[in-house]
Amino acid sequence: MTALPVPLLVTRAREAAEGWSALSFREREHQLRRWAAELARARAGIVATICRETGKPAGDAELELVVGLEHVSWTARHAERVMRPRRVAPGLLAVEHRAVVVRRPLGVVGVIGPWNYPALTPLGVLAGALAAGNTVVFKPSEYTPDTGRALAEAFERANPGSGAVLQVLPGAGEAGAALCRAGTDKIAFTGSTRTGQAVMAACAESLTPVVLECGGNDALIVAEDADVEAAARAAAWGAFSHAGQTCAGVERIFVAEPVSEAFIAALTRELDPVRAGEHYGALTTPAQEAVVRRHVEDAVDHGGRFLFGGNGSFRAPGVIDPVVLTGVAQDRPAVHEETFGPLAVLRVVRDLDEGIRLSNSVPQALGAAVFSASADEGVAARLRAGMVSVNGVLTFGGIAALPFGGNGASGFGRVHGEEGIREFTSAQSVTVRRLRLTGSGVTRLRSPWWKRPLLRAALHRHRTPRDLP
Template identity: 30%
Template structure:
């Protein structure tokens, strides 16, 4: 059964501030320089379908120049003290804070985010830099001591060298911050490739901090992944590659990196199960899914997109969830009441609509939403799909849009088994009032983050990363600085 009448309209802001566009060029060696190619990529506002600007379609030669700049800068940057590096990270945070409105406006224009999401992105980016500044000064490691007779051992934490970074389109500045802050805090230099669809806030950051970071420490090359990303991944002078992206993109990066036996740091996709037991607070769970399933339009790898609810309360929960989702407001950047905005691009908009058509063909019930919203921009209605059987394609395919599915289970063991039946292992949540269950079930779930009675609550001090197909490596927390460091053991013979 499908919904045949439009249930949602787009709240369109009367006027929004014009975004402050960054300088044109590749950011290499502390300044913007021309690309080696004259080709460009259009950067589009997905809420209006208007072209905002163009950025260079970078080449392998651009990557080589950026890596050379990072190599030239790495020894001097690695020799700085944690205190000195922390001071730079704090200054970056202050610059973002001082230009908060500029970044929020630019991010919203490039991604279609509503004000609340854009504001949260910028606030979280600021917090990431400030946390990493402190973490850079507080490494903990095995104490120096004699672990063999007459030999004293010392552990050194060293930077890995030059880090290649590939960031996604769903949180452009925030994902750049998640990588830049710990990479620099650990003493590395970097070359970053933002998504060619959403490079503007990353380039603007480079423009504003150029005078505060030594030349060559941060370099940014725009362009397609098949060219820029691949060259970064295979480059012999890049010591580690870190990517936030799809499973397919992560596989390509790892394969290209294998040739030079470099380390990789993969934060990939997700299909987060929300396991709701019979004793759960159903109203709280429904509100939680409304927030965590549709935040950023569901374009979120940890989104609460797959509900497993106990069969005895499934009807009641579904009723509550449909009511919640029916009340979601959709709007353009600058529309203060909007909860969700547009899809990121025409291509992604069409992918989500194709997934919805497949859901119809599979015979599932679309209880609310399920359609494109008429008018300019790539808007799709918030959607709830019900009566989903076990192992249906929607339970395992990452749609990455405003779509949540609901399926049922009968026993605790079945809930755990079904939740784990996915290639992904990024995030999950458990909803229950039973204290014993709240302790035992999370330990059985094969996911890097498990929330109990909440979902998608992120703390900068805590690690973020997955298992299985969701990759390996950890963002946020002091574990991120560990990931961008290497361990050296020096042993002194005192005999």
Template identity: 35%
Template sequence: MAVAPGDIRFEVAGHLTGNFIGGQWVAAQSGQRRADVNPADFTDVLGEFAESGGADVDLAVEEARRALDGWRALGPVERAAFLTRALRILDERSGELAYAITREQGKLLKEAAGEVRRAEAVLEFTTGQARRLGGVTAPAEEERTFAYTFRRPIGVVGLISPWNFPLAIPMWKVAPALLAGCTAVLKPSPLTPLTSAVLVDVFRAAGLPNGVLNLVQGDAAAGEALVANPAVAGISFTGSLAIGTAIHAGGAHRLLRTQLELGGKNAVVVCDDADLDKAVEAVVHGAFGQAGQRCSATSRAVVDVRVREEFLERLVARVAHLRVGPGFDEASELCPVVDTGRMDAALAAIAGAQRDGGKVVCGGGRAERADLPDGCYLQPTVIRDVPWDAELAQEEVFGPVLAVVDAVDFDDAIRIANSVKYGMSGTVFTASQARAFEALDRFEAGMLHVNRPGVGAYAHLPHTGAKASQYGPPECSPEVFDFYTAWHSACISY
């Protein structure tokens, strides 16, 4: 799939529109297909991708099961050689991947390029863990006895990934799964099938043995079949709380291992001593970067009332000038949301906030400009005076909508920040070292930040949440292998 600079309607290679099972690109057995549409321009259809069902999933799982023993036998150092080759190929195809991400997901091209870099960093870090996947020696209680621990891969794993990071999130599932010695079936979102197809093609080009990594395109039917297949030892899922809990419940009867990264309703606490310019820039980046479509997006600004008006004045002045447009337009600062369903949900959330007493001070509707194509464009929206317990302040929107909530002091701000069921990210802006460390101690969130944007973490740090945002081991970081491997102990008398 060659990509000419500036040409957004590049031709998608036909084989990439199918499933990848047992080392072969194949059509869905049902023959059904689904259109992949550019959310920035509804007239731009990338292609028709496989719409798979249970039969496709079962075939992919069987191929992964057949490949498991041979892949495990290679050992982590030899397995890492395949990942190293994939990293080189990924870098060679980085431009192609960035264009694919922008065209089917909608994010700005510079955001897509950043996602490619993040995927490369994750793959590089994971490859470096090959010589660290060991155990420990331990004291024995008897004479002439040697005791130690070691890891084994859990087996075939199902990897269910979302549309908001269609390259980085599949990568931080695929890479550790393969290095650990598992074989895998990847089921990406039906909204972003192309990016995952190119990712799998990168590993194919790296010479990965047949059946080690399989790709099944499709929607709920494919995901449900993956959870139900008894040969699948674990499911790693990133997505909504409702689907995550359904996956966990669906596999509970057979003790299916699950790793679930779920929703977020993340707060930036702005104290009365905060650097307001830095706080505003961080909130703009966190709330409106990628149109707010991140599990770690800033969806609440909890602001001390003593600086509220000044903060709002600076924030609205900044947000009002954000240029909404297609991801391929270098002048664009805010991309479209991924589809009409997400757009409608965001508009409904805005209307609900107004019913609850919130006041829209910026945006509030669809972005309409003569030069915009027909797409999923929303105005960046700031709503003030949102009650801390209103729906907009409690439930995830996944769109460019920011709730500004008043706090009377620092303690009240922390209480409000912790009032939601989620706990993905927490951020505080303050000049006080004592307040900063107290906030880190009291935030009920997995990823914490001080005086910086509250989105994400590094490739070598745990990507994790608290409360309803996370179940099971974190992703990224060495701790991810606690999902893909099981611990064993051995005692040897001599």
């Protein structure tokens, strides 16, 4: 694919949007499902590309792609139902009219993807935007350009002649900034909070709406009635898979005091055989290693201690074995900031209530996990997080029907599921006059409005509400 100037890419996408949005839902569904089939056929090459660009093991890359295909397939099949026009009651004042809410595609969507999950994350976003009837200009991370290119090339192979429906914009930060100012109808960004703020500022110049997924600092809470072994397995995987480079991965662990010794022993058993370069890959960027080192050194300098691992965990550039710290004050960077590396901070708490309070004490509000035999949706309601797993970790990310996103410093808006389709639409309100009743309506200039029967009836209804105690 030849790199084109950003304005030209957006112009081509705008031209293609008319034809793409005019397709029936069934036709777009077929194109998206053919795309998923082509990605599955090209699996070996795409997995190899992900491994080369991110450093993750082949099994992790394959899992990433398979989950991404689930999102594409689900979105393709359900877009028509989600966008079906919805009838609403017109009310007494507009009784002559039929009232409908219609979801319309926005037009052209700019998608800025991350490097940590260069296939899964874009596929979920691209599927929602395309299924809703938009065309897309997609800027993959400069660290994973070939993975992004492979996704778009698979769409073209599956649907010959569709080139301008999904285009790739290569480049680094300056390309993303140009896309934000190029006149798209929405920008969907996944990345750091700092970059998300820059994206939002650039889009504000033209009032271009944004959906931002800016990472997290997620907690796993182990209550005193938890299955300790299951919680330890989940903590190990949630904190250290992909070297901890997961936006909704576990960074903070809160363990109720009655089960703390048993949990720490179980977590130690889980982590003892784990080695970077074997069970997970190296860090993708040198900058990320610098963050991990800074957080560890600061924590230890201020009274923190190694519960697992140590300075010897830093075995080679980018190759870091698991590190678990304890005794770290709440205001230290290792607790308050997102590390995005193979580091977890563990704290023993009195009970579930204290774990929830501390979980909610950071500015990020992306995901959370709770292990408890008695926990349910009620516990989730107390957590300031966009997504919660009870007796599991990261399970929400693998369910295509669930929306993905957070609040606070983790961003706003949602991708995946029904909300992820609606995110790339606008609501259009439509009224159609179907009756002509004498004395109704509010559009005639003749006679005072209070003399019209329906208006007088409405006023009387508000003066004498019958449904109030």
